Amino acid sequence: MILRPATNDDTHALLALYRAADVAEVGRPETSAADITDLLHAPGLTLRTRSLVSVEDTAITGVVLCHPAPQPGQLRVQLRVAPGDTATALARILLDAVHHWNLTDRATSNSPVTLFQLPRSPATPALRSAGWTKVHSYTRMIADLTDHTATPPPADVRVCPATSRADMATIHHVLETAIAGHWNHHRRDFQDFLTDQQQRDGHDTSLWLLAESAGNPVGAVIARAPADRAWIAWLGVLPAARGRGIATALLGSAFTTLRDRGHTTVGVDVDTHNDTHAVAVYDHAGMRPIGTADQWRASHP
Numbered sequence: 001m002i003l004r005p006a007t008n009d010d011t012h013a014l015l016a017l018y019r020a021a022d023v024a025e026v027g028r029p030e031t032s033a034a035d036i037t038d039l040l041h042a043p044g045l046t047l048r049t050r051s052l053v054s055v056e057d058t059a060i061t062g063v064v065l066c067h068p069a070p071q072p073g074q075l076r077v078q079l080r081v082a083p084g085d086t087a088t089a090l091a092r093i094l095l096d097a098v099h100h101w102n103l104t105d106r107a108t109s110n111s112p113v114t115l116f117q118l119p120r121s122p123a124t125p126a127l128r129s130a131g132w133t134k135v136h137s138y139t140r141m142i143a144d145l146t147d148h149t150a151t152p153p154p155a156d157v158r159v160c161p162a163t164s165r166a167d168m169a170t171i172h173h174v175l176e177t178a179i180a181g182h183w184n185h186h187r188r189d190f191q192d193f194l195t196d197q198q199q200r201d202g203h204d205t206s207l208w209l210l211a212e213s214a215g216n217p218v219g220a221v222i223a224r225a226p227a228d229r230a231w232i233a234w235l236g237v238l239p240a241a242r243g244r245g246i247a248t249a250l251l252g253s254a255f256t257t258l259r260d261r262g263h264t265t266v267g268v269d270v271d272t273h274n275d276t277h278a279v280a281v282y283d284h285a286g287m288r289p290i291g292t293a294d295q296w297r298a299s300h301p
Contacts, residue, residue: 001054001055001056001061002054003052003053003054003055003093004052004053004055005047005048005049005051005052005053006040006047006051006052006063006065007047008040008047010053010060011033011036011037013058013059013060014036014040014063015031015033016059016060017059017060017061017062017063017080017082018035018080019031020082020083021080021081021082021083021121024122025083025120025121026118026120026290026291030290032226032228032229033227034201034226034227034228035229037201037226038200039078041201042065042067042076042078043068043196044067045065045066045067046067047065050065050067050101051063051064051065051066052064052094054090054094059082061084061086061090062079062080062081062082062087062090062091063078063079063080063081063094064077064078064079064094064095064097064098066078066098066101066102066113069114070196072188072192073111073112074111074112074113074114075111075112075114076113076115077098077113077114077115077298078115079091079094079095079115079117079123080123081094081121081122083122084122087122087123088122088123088126089126091122091123091126091127092126092129092130095123095126095127095130095132098113098298099130099298102298112297112298113297113298114135114295114296114298115127115132115296116138116293116295116296117293117296118291118292118293118294119292119293127296130298131298131299132296132297132298132299133296133297133299134294134295135295135296135297136271136272136273136294136295137272137292137293137294137295138269138270138271138272138293138295139269139279139289139291139292140267140268140269140270140289140290140291140292140293141267141269141270141279141282141283141288141289141290142265142266142268142287142288142290143255143265143266143267143285143286143287144265145255145258145259145263145264145265145266146259146264148252148255148256148259148286150249150253150255150256151245151248151249151252151285152249153211153245153246153249153252153253154213154244154245154246154249156213156214157213157218157244157246157249158211158212158213159209159210159211159212159249159250159253160209160210160212161205161206161207161208161209161257162205162206162209167208167210168190168194168205168208170210170217170220171208171209171210171220171222172190172193173190174210174217174219174220174236175220175236176188177236178220178237178238179234179236197222200224200233201224201226202225202226202230202231203224204223204224204225207222207223207224207225207254207257207258208220208221208222209221209223209250209253209254211237211246211250213241213246217238218237218238218240218241218246219235219236219237219241219246219247219250220234220235220250221234221235221247221250221251221254222234223254223257223258223266225258229263229265229266229267230258230263230265230266230267231266231267232251232254232266232267232268235247235250235251235268235278235281237250247281247285248284248285251282251287252285254266255285268282268287269293270282
């Protein structure tokens with residue numbers, strides 16, 4: 001086995017690794033080429049110093065990367081190992097590399113570090129033995145867009161795409177207000193939020209949609225459209241406007257736009273324990289759950 005940093009030339013080998021792991025963990029390949037592109041180009045990731053792959057013969061059997069999380073001041077780890085008898089031991093080797101990176105880097109040594117794993121991942125025993133703790137869970141949902149029919153918004157609600165920077169700033173404000181207080185959410189100013197969104201694969205400002213009622217903003221959704229899988233990145237409705245079908249109307253508008261552009265499916269990751277019953281909101285809009293991922297947090301050395 002050879003351990004070395006990941007490179008952009010590893011795209012196809014990493015896709016094969018992830019899809020093999022998908023089949024073992026959820027029974028079907030779920031990872032797309034766009035997902036691997038996102039993995040290797042995560043904002044703030046330095047492949048040379050914060051990534052490691054294990055190579056046996058010509059196949060990549062494991063990968064770990066560490067980069068800034070969307071939440072300021074936190075780090076996110078990406079870890080995947082191929083199924084097999086040595087998977088747990090390999091996962092521990094890769095986790096030890098993360099521990100070493102953060103122990104020797106004064107800038108990140110006290111930063112909270114989290115990662116996501118599916119419940120059936122062979123890395124789970126390694127996470128426990130390395131002192132990681134399961135702290136939360138998220139549900140992945142998907143919708144078939146081929147026969148999608150949008151539900152009309154309430155009579156006094158208008159849904160329209162952002163056409164200016166001011167519209168985008170309003171959408172940001174609505175989302176921050178709607179999501180305030182949710183687990184592990186940290187407020188960001190508009191420019192920081194926009195910069196982060198612009199670095200995401202499939203970023204398209206025409207997929208930033210704002211819902212208004214009586215001329216006042218009440219909800220917003222941001223979708224992304226990578227080549228092989230559309231995605232709902234953000235959805236929020238102001239507390240006073242909830243229960244009126246605004247979230248369903250926002251999702252329906254996004255689904256219609258994505259379908260008209262040739263997308264056949266759209267996915268989302270939802271906080272399983274969200275106190276606004278987000279899973280039910282997406283279910284009402286026609287999305288179905290396909291699995292749950294656990295979020296783990298590292299203990300500090």
